[in-house]
Amino acid sequence: MKKVLSVFSVAALSLSLVLAGCGGKTEGQQGAADQGGTAAPNARIGMVTDVGGVNDNSFNQSAWEGLQKLQKDLNLPQENVSYLQSTSDADYIPNLTQFVKDQWNLTWGIGFLMGDHVKKVASENPDAKLAIIDAEVDAPNVESVLFKEHEGSFLVGVVAAKMSKTKKVGFVGGMEIPVIKRFEAGFEAGVKAVDPSIQVVKVYTAAFDKPDQGKSTASQMYDQGVDIIFHASGATGDGVFNEAKARKAKGQQVWVIGVDKDQSLTFGDDITLTSMVKRVDEAVYRVSKDVIDGNFKGGIVWLGLKENGVGLADTSSKNVPEDVLKEVEEYKQKIVNGEIKVPETPQQ
Structure with a gap:
């Protein structure tokens, strides 16, 4: 047992x-x-x-x-x-x-x-x-x-929904395994809690160590009108940031939401909207x-959130407005109090 x-x-x-x-x-x-x-x-x-x-x-x-x-x-x-x-x-x-x-x-x-x-x-x-x-x-x-992960990802889903200008956001996963599915499920639930009409484009690269695949996947998403991508793909996600940086340099307003660590410290807060920290x-x-x-x-x-095991990066206030962070905190408290139960698997 x-x-x-x-x-x-x-x-x-x-x-x-x-x-x-x-x-x-x-x-x-x-x-x-x-x-x-x-x-x-x-x-x-x-x-x-x-x-x-x-x-x-x-x-x-x-x-x-x-x-x-x-x-x-x-x-x-x-x-x-x-x-x-x-x-x-x-x-x-x-x-x-x-x-x-x-x-x-x-x-x-x-x-x-x-x-x-x-x-x-x-x-x-x-x-x-x-x-x-x-x-x-x-x-x-x-x-x-x-x-x-689904609880922390719900919060960055709220951020993405509030900050998206195109009403189309993306999720890039590595391998389709339970832990990454929790990221996907929570992110989409957070987006839909704010605005059910927002489209969530989801792609799995089947790898955690392929930055080139991350870059090409991000390129396709941004071409489709996605303006914010949340990745849960390990080193593959480096390519997502690289693509965002290239587009930002050309004046395109796109963002990446980092994962596991505060990835603004690595890739810069000019392209990192926030990060879901584990x-x-x-x-x-x-x-x-x-x-x-x-x-x-x-x-x-x-x-989870109650145990302070997941959450938003401390640097989130650099790019996320105070009113959005206040709304995120309200959702967080509802999750901690049990008023919202975040799904662990993507909803069909």
Whole structure:
């Protein structure tokens, strides 16, 4: 039977973020955080990325930033926080197994696509501790952290509906998997809550690591009259931003809504309307620290608006008017209070 943990406290998920930038490491190469001071506990925390890579400007990068912050805060030795980068799904089990066989205290698998692989490694190594983002793994030695992406996406849907001039907005997804479907469902529900007449154009690229596909998809959408695109496609979304930047340079008024991280910090607030932030970094930090403190529990945790696990980027006020943000806050409170139940799957 699955053991379901109570959600994190808001305080645990409100750690201040003073995150170091990610170093450029070659694909498949083991990396380590910068030295953060004198050696502290001897715990070692390893992380395996999915195919998007550690510099995906999305959830892999956010997870790594969480470990970098942990290393600095706890003064862990440089080599005690590390990652292995996956270039295909064939790398998942070898990478996970490398950390486990070397007896690292915790091994992270980042992303839904790694669920079955984490399950296999965990079952074959019952004394090892593993954790995963965005997938449920029912094993006593695994802690699964999932997010209510649909709730946060509802809010950026409200922003898109209020800000669109053409009454046509777009959603670019990576692979059609449950976590991305939650993004799609919430976004469309938020748009339609504001104005049911607004058209939502939805395209899946079937990849999280193809910026060229993201760029061509965005180009087609903008050509169709879409003026705001929300992407949930990992590094593929870099191409969406690149296309928007090219069009903005020619005077076309188009926007992108970022995902997972505050992507205005990477791509600029001239093209990033807002971002739907998933606090992957804080979740990775908390679970990893639990292991170091001897408090690892295993089980499944869900984080939504109520738990401060998802939400709008703090920089949203740069481009989103105060009256729109006030309306977003009203919708947020209705979701938190249970007055609005955001769908997890797209409505037919």
